[in-house]
Amino acid sequence: MKFWRISSFGVDKLEMAERPDPQPGPGEVLIAVKAVSLNYRDLMVVEGRYNPKMELPRIPCSDGAGEVLAIGEGVSSVKVGDRVAGIFMQNWIDGKPAAAKQKGALGGDVDGMLAEKVILHEPGVVKVPDHLTWEEASTLPCAGVTAWNAVVRTGQIRSCDTVVIQGTGGVSIFALQFARLAGARVIGTSSSEEKLAKAKDLGLDAGFNYRKNPEWAKWVMQETNGVGADLVVEVGGAGTFGQSLKAVRTGGTVAQIGVLSQTSEPVPIGPILMSQIRVQGIYVGSRADFEEMNAAIALHRLQPHIHEVFPFKNAPGAFQAMAGGSHFGKLVIAL
Amino acid sequence: MKFWRISSFGVDKLEMAERPDPQPGPGEVLIAVKAVSLNYRDLMVVEGRYNPKMELPRIPCSDGAGEVLAIGEGVSSVKVGDRVAGIFMQNWIDGKPAAAKQKGALGGDVDGMLAEKVILHEPGVVKVPDHLTWEEASTLPCAGVTAWNAVVRTGQIRSCDTVVIQGTGGVSIFALQFARLAGARVIGTSSSEEKLAKAKDLGLDAGFNYRKNPEWAKWVMQETNGVGADLVVEVGGAGTFGQSLKAVRTGGTVAQIGVLSQTSEPVPIGPILMSQIRVQGIYVGSRADFEEMNAAIALHRLQPHIHEVFPFKNAPGAFQAMAGGSHFGKLVIAL
């Protein structure tokens, strides 16, 4: 079976390789991968910015969906032919986050999904909703679950709330969709009028072009009658955190997601205190979160938004598109 | 009646003045103030650092206790002779925080408690536990309620948890006491071996002198078998926020209290995300919080820790002691 691997860092150094098909041991599941989707983290991994000390070679990408080809002894929750995805952190099955549960992230701590066939242990595999294509299903494990966690599990957004999204990347568009399912008003920022128009087609109630004015927190205040938003889904980028703190209401939440923001930036701590803000770090979610999200997606026949699909042989093209940053929704590689 | 006022900013410019005794209108309560306690915020107010645009003159100090001298028409929850304190934010009676509820903080938005007699509206007054002296009761409204909110209401600390306190100021010592009541293990930092020893007398399980090593987060990790603390009560000061983020466990909480930290400092946002930390701004609490705290204080006959008591005529001396920063527990002014 063929797979892509990082032998040295850099998108242009990704190499396709081949090895014998793996066989599932006890408790393991063999998956024929049908589609893989990219997150910004995957680009950082490939470029060596996520973890410069990562052991190489490594198969990249956390998010993929496929068909169960074979199951090992004792596996009972899935059977051959089932449509499944891997969970992002293979050891966070349920309950509260913990350091040990965060070990084992696909395409980071361990080999990922950018391969024709992968082996995962049974708890690390979930069935995906029937109505989704392979490409759509592949977008769920990181971007989908992260947005679900931000908006639903920890955000607990209600039909009287206002949510702010930033830009139109994968997490932001999922956050828009999940917040709308929960009945919230959703407003958002972008650098592009065209993207704002597209987001409105997906349910965005109001949009703001931060190219015109980087002080978008003032706009949020206007849009909320001076109260501020209940939740800002903060996906990062230079200077957004300070604006987010100004854009939430007293007692509101900033869901801090952005791997973009890994560098230190001067943060005004005062508003956190004075406005009693909760800044909640969100790092994907558990298998249990994934399954609850799937139930909502299936119930509402929600469709993940895909920007472009690349063939497996042109996987590096998908990473280049991610680096370009002009996508709206998800970039997917089909096998 | 006599009172202290800020006519222009500066501890040395505090002036004592006199005016006729006020009379309670409908729904109002007249209190003969018996003791006032200081918070760092009060020093900032007097020095003009809290709100440089504050309208002057203003009577400073949020925290005071006294005896009800008279009640206005319709007042039913207190009667003449009751021992009471004012609540910090006169409009935050109950429920979730909101911008409107945060208006009306004593000794800030409106005149405070550093006066022989004060008038408050009925909902802004609470009875204090019987076993407390006036001096002890005066320490509750800001420092006590803030610590209660950090440890109990939003911290939800349990008997399997570890809490970190910073220094030995009023909020930190209350946090130590409330966390111990909740059965938690409490560890803390200080610049002074002597203060650490005193804190151990009050129940501190382990102490660390950050003079010896400013990287106290590593010590917290050692003390928690590499897991990290469940809660850090972050009262601020240069560079502590970054250490606090390193000292909490995955999924843990930093209760952000410190008015000391109002200036921007470069904050590494990455750990908030990667460790799924909750940074929760805490700005005192409601009247309902105050009453729940009082119930706990009464049940356990808990005693607030007072560092020094100053006479009313030497109120500025108390502010100077606060500026000096060598206190352990509360600075109180007796009337």
Add this chain to the structure above:
Amino acid sequence: MKFWRISSFGVDKLEMAERPDPQPGPGEVLIAVKAVSLNYRDLMVVEGRYNPKMELPRIPCSDGAGEVLAIGEGVSSVKVGDRVAGIFMQNWIDGKPAAAKQKGALGGDVDGMLAEKVILHEPGVVKVPDHLTWEEASTLPCAGVTAWNAVVRTGQIRSCDTVVIQGTGGVSIFALQFARLAGARVIGTSSSEEKLAKAKDLGLDAGFNYRKNPEWAKWVMQETNGVGADLVVEVGGAGTFGQSLKAVRTGGTVAQIGVLSQTSEPVPIGPILMSQIRVQGIYVGSRADFEEMNAAIALHRLQPHIHEVFPFKNAPGAFQAMAGGSHFGKLVIAL
């Protein structure tokens, strides 16, 4: 001004009376009532079944909406001409329930809304959404807030959840609407195919006629793939509680609302334990709940469902219709 009063119990003994217009004192609001809506409780009050020892005469009805005619000294949150409703419990403004807050229910502990003009204290008055007619606005205080509390505040219903409603009375139809806003799947029971068909028009996903089979819990299990519902909004009636306990999933919630169920019935306690069920008593809600509900209603331009409107002079006719029990949605009296 004219008003209806209970001088002795019984719908046929309701009497219309007249007295001089009241004038608002300090902190009070005078409202010209435009519409009043009925709850089953109001019928029980009139018939003497709610509180046989109630002091008479009493003006019945908790739910009404109208226009502010005059405000007393110090009132700042509403002005003349505002469209408002009274809150059910005049003393439950915010925060957690408490015995003292539950005192002062309109049309029970104190005089209610079935009058041309009423006086309420300022915190007991809330503005109603602009898009609602007077009749629609009058349905919110008890039925609306109760359903909001059951589904949103304590139910915390999400877009992956299934909610069961019972019948098609006021609370049940509001619960259907709020649960749908939150993205839930809603299924329900009725004794009438016609009502089930109407409920489907309002978003009911599946309906069950309990006339055909009183064991509706089995149907809920089938509809939820053997898992059970996340929430049953239990409005009572003979034998429903036991079915509700069988219809919820392990760890699910029964929101216990039904004043119909005030008599003792043999309850099988075993399932509560074995399925770790939460039975949560719901008794309307606070002013803060009312305001959050209003925000959701305004955002979604949600319309309360009115069954029939009676003229003020025929108020007893509305009570008779309530006793008849064949309504779908709310019964309203217009002034």
Add this chain to the structure above:
Amino acid sequence: MKFWRISSFGVDKLEMAERPDPQPGPGEVLIAVKAVSLNYRDLMVVEGRYNPKMELPRIPCSDGAGEVLAIGEGVSSVKVGDRVAGIFMQNWIDGKPAAAKQKGALGGDVDGMLAEKVILHEPGVVKVPDHLTWEEASTLPCAGVTAWNAVVRTGQIRSCDTVVIQGTGGVSIFALQFARLAGARVIGTSSSEEKLAKAKDLGLDAGFNYRKNPEWAKWVMQETNGVGADLVVEVGGAGTFGQSLKAVRTGGTVAQIGVLSQTSEPVPIGPILMSQIRVQGIYVGSRADFEEMNAAIALHRLQPHIHEVFPFKNAPGAFQAMAGGSHFGKLVIAL
């Protein structure tokens, strides 16, 4: 190895048998059981009252502690020589309850701990605190975790709260201990002055002999200044549920635990609604709960209270003592 089994129901029909020592397969742990403790459920199991259709023969008892003798391939969380206990429901590892997680209870769905050697799968085994004897450690899995769940996880008891316990059985005494750790005031009922005196030695603040007066709810009201308790740990028995509903405060919680109460009893549903009570079914807890409880027990060097220890060969004697009901704390069988 020797073990006790139920071949037909009845304490007098318990039979000791022998079979070859089992060997751990992949992912399994072999434990040399050192002590087993009884719960009322175990008596019900043996008598055929818990599940009359249980497949026989079956090894009874859910709660036991012992030493790891051998581990199967892949086991990493425990090693030979570790002191461990089994978790009650072998499949409830973490997170919220669910029907599937509740399958696999020891000594019920599957063979239990009343054997010299048992095999459990790795996630079903937890280390026990070092300071406990084998007898003490054996009391934790059902009685300890149930009380922890009632008081801490779902009860969220704080240092301002009042908790009511019923009687002096295993769960009640653990509830007393955990509630005291959390700083609560604990009061309780018993039929025996002697037991009340003993409970006071363990921290009970006030006791009431229900032999003198079965209406103990009135006493709770007196003890709480007419407010009611925050939590009643309801372990069942005839008529207690109705008293519990009268004994909690508005908005309070009844933790429903009692397997004693499996038969239907007429329950007055009205108070649940009118006092907005939460009745929360508690059925032991997860492995994660067990580990948090262990952390608290270790921190406080808490000691489970043992009434009497029986030798393995006299296991039926322990069941007879359970049936007698005169114990205070736990009945233990030592191996």
